[in-house]
Amino acid sequence: MKEYMRLEALRTIRDPLYTTIAIAAPIGFYLLFAGLFGASPHASGTLSGNVEIMVALAVFGGIWSCLVATGPRIAFERNSGWLKNLQLLPISPLAIFIGRFLIAVIFALPAMLLVYITAVVVHGVSLPANQWAAMILLMWIGVWPFAIFGVILGYITSAESSFGITFGIYQVVSALGGLWVPPAILPNSILNIGKLLPTYQAADIGWHIANGLYPTWVSGVNLLLWSLVFLIIIAIVAPRATKIR
Amino acid sequence: MQVGVFDVVENAAIHRDPEPIIAVSGVSKTFGTVHAVDTIDLKIFRGETVALLGPNGAGKTTTINMLLGLLTPTTGSIHIFRMSPTKAIQQSLVGAMIQEGKMIPGVTISEFIDFVRSLHPHPLPKDQLIEIAGLQGLLGRRLDRLSGGQTQRVRFSMAIAGNPELLLLDEPTAAMDVETRREFWSSMQAYASLGHTILFATHYLEEAEAFASRLVIIARGKIVIDGTIEFIQQQYGEKRVTCNVPADAISAASQLAGVQRYETHNHYITLFTGDVDATVRALAASTIPWQNISISGIALEDIFLSLVRKGESK
Numbered sequence: 203m204k205e206y207m208r209l210e211a212l213r214t215i216r217d218p219l220y221t222t223i224a225i226a227a228p229i230g231f232y233l234l235f236a237g238l239f240g241a242s243p244h245a246s247g248t249l250s251g252n253v254e255i256m257v258a259l260a261v262f263g264g265i266w267s268c269l270v271a272t273g274p275r276i277a278f279e280r281n282s283g284w285l286k287n288l289q290l291l292p293i294s295p296l297a298i299f300i301g302r303f304l305i306a307v308i309f310a311l312p313a314m315l316l317v318y319i320t321a322v323v324v325h326g327v328s329l330p331a332n333q334w335a336a337m338i339l340l341m342w343i344g345v346w347p348f349a350i351f352g353v354i355l356g357y358i359t360s361a362e363s364s365f366g367i368t369f370g371i372y373q374v375v376s377a378l379g380g381l382w383v384p385p386a387i388l389p390n391s392i393l394n395i396g397k398l399l400p401t402y403q404a405a406d407i408g409w410h411i412a413n414g415l416y417p418t419w420v421s422g423v424n425l426l427l428w429s430l431v432f433l434i435i436i437a438i439v440a441p442r443a444t445k446i447r
Numbered sequence: 448m449q450v451g452v453f454d455v456v457e458n459a460a461i462h463r464d465p466e467p468i469i470a471v472s473g474v475s476k477t478f479g480t481v482h483a484v485d486t487i488d489l490k491i492f493r494g495e496t497v498a499l500l501g502p503n504g505a506g507k508t509t510t511i512n513m514l515l516g517l518l519t520p521t522t523g524s525i526h527i528f529r530m531s532p533t534k535a536i537q538q539s540l541v542g543a544m545i546q547e548g549k550m551i552p553g554v555t556i557s558e559f560i561d562f563v564r565s566l567h568p569h570p571l572p573k574d575q576l577i578e579i580a581g582l583q584g585l586l587g588r589r590l591d592r593l594s595g596g597q598t599q600r601v602r603f604s605m606a607i608a609g610n611p612e613l614l615l616l617d618e619p620t621a622a623m624d625v626e627t628r629r630e631f632w633s634s635m636q637a638y639a640s641l642g643h644t645i646l647f648a649t650h651y652l653e654e655a656e657a658f659a660s661r662l663v664i665i666a667r668g669k670i671v672i673d674g675t676i677e678f679i680q681q682q683y684g685e686k687r688v689t690c691n692v693p694a695d696a697i698s699a700a701s702q703l704a705g706v707q708r709y710e711t712h713n714h715y716i717t718l719f720t721g722d723v724d725a726t727v728r729a730l731a732a733s734t735i736p737w738q739n740i741s742i743s744g745i746a747l748e749d750i751f752l753s754l755v756r757k758g759e760s761k
Contacts, residue, residue: 205562213553
């Protein structure tokens with residue numbers, strides 16, 4: 203599995219969909235939005251814009267890392283026949299799944315860290331060390347469900363449509379989850395839907411920690427349930443997707 | 448080169464293990480109403496180089512895919528090294544090239560070879576693997592930027608990386624030009640000469656004839672014949688005796704023992720005989736002033752075509 207992960211890591215580093223959308227885009231958006239909204243909070247009792255947007259865009263970047271290493275890539279490999287060739291080698295499908303998942307989440311970490319670093323360097327964001335540590339770790343874990351979700355997309359989309367579908371879903375759940383527009387500004391009707399989404403809950407972990415609060419159990423349960431649902435869907439669609447005709 | 452290869456094959460065939468490496472018993476595969484493979488029985492023994500020969504759509508790929516565990520037979524059983532195909536692959540006993548499939552994009556040939564070798568307990572040394580597969584000078588190339596022939600060589604390297612006992616190759620020279628094809632077969636022979644067992648599917652009779660010690664001819668999902676080239680020629684072929692005779696001797700020559708029919712061309716007569724020994728003895732004992740005699744088997748191609756036609760008309 204280690205060698206399979208090495209192979210996937212090499213591909214991810216060379217994948218422009220990773221380097222541009224997961225690494226460069228969140229930093230660019232952070233500079234843009236934090237520059238626009240500045241340090242003032244959007245509503246009373248909320249975080250400063252610098253910090254709130256930092257959390258949102260770290261999640262935004264981390265999620266894309268998870269999705270791009272799974273969805274479009276698996277769809278392409280199913281179509282190209284690489285997955286079939288992989289079945290001719292002594293490596294188990296489970297090892298492939300786990301290896302792929304680990305690479306997706308490992309590469310999410312630098313994407314998220316770079317947003318924090320940009321916030322610190324450019325906007326002088328500062329938090330106590332224990333809050334940084336908790337945020338970096340827990341928000342990272344918070345985006346993991348998307349690596350599982352990406353596998354589903356890889357199994358149910360075609361090579362041609364996969365990128366568009368993955369990117370579209372990514373944008374919609376990010377917007378609804380308050381990663382584009384601060385939740386305080388979102389209408390309640392949308393926010394109520396957004397709060398059900400793992401995008402919002404992953405970011406909410408960070409917003410709580412940055413406020414000096416403990417993350418809520420709602421976030422933990424929400425992300426865990428989504429992960430379980432995703433895993434069950436994979437168990438259903440995987441046999442059909444990997445079968446050859 | 449060929450002599451060495453076939454020595455190994457012949458010796459192995461003589462000292463056959465009683466236990467076949469591949470044991471296919473009563474296997475059929477149906478897709479909807481189509482019988483892609485219809486009740487096939489096949490045993491392949493250690494050291495054999497076997498060609499699975501048939502026209503397009505005969506069921507070769509379906510058969511290979513079942514032997515690799517990529518497809519499950521509708522009925523019947525397949526054992527490879529007395530285990531399931533998937534298990535044999537997991538134990539590095541089988542290497543394979545399938546027709547379908549690009550290799551993984553974004554990595555170089557060298558990185559890919561490292562990956563494949565790392566999966567096997569006893570891989571071929573990297574240098575040897577590169578040499579056998581003919582990948583020298585291509586190591587830094589990305590797998591998504593290769594020509595069709597180069598991709599086939601990478602596939603071949605993937606198949607042999609684990610130094611497997613058994614190689615299963617589905618149309619390995621498809622997409623290759625003549626030169627690449629020649630290089631490929633010399634690579635393959637180098638590998639076969641290490642004593643490995645090889646089954647390859649092809650629709651090129653010349654390839655089957657040149658590189659296999661045994662032919663399994665398949666048409667419409669059924670095996671129509673299975674044996675060595677000599678066996679098939681004896682079973683189905685008349686021998687040809689060709690010599691130069693004067694025009695007034697043609698009639699006498701055509702009535703020699705064993706002769707079934709004849710053709711004449713310029714000053715030559717070709718006798719088609721069911722018993723070549725009897726025909727030649729009779730010719731030698733006769734008063735016919737023959738010259739420039741040659742004896743040949745009926746072209747395998749004619750046998751192949753007639754067997755396939757017979758198989759398809761069923």
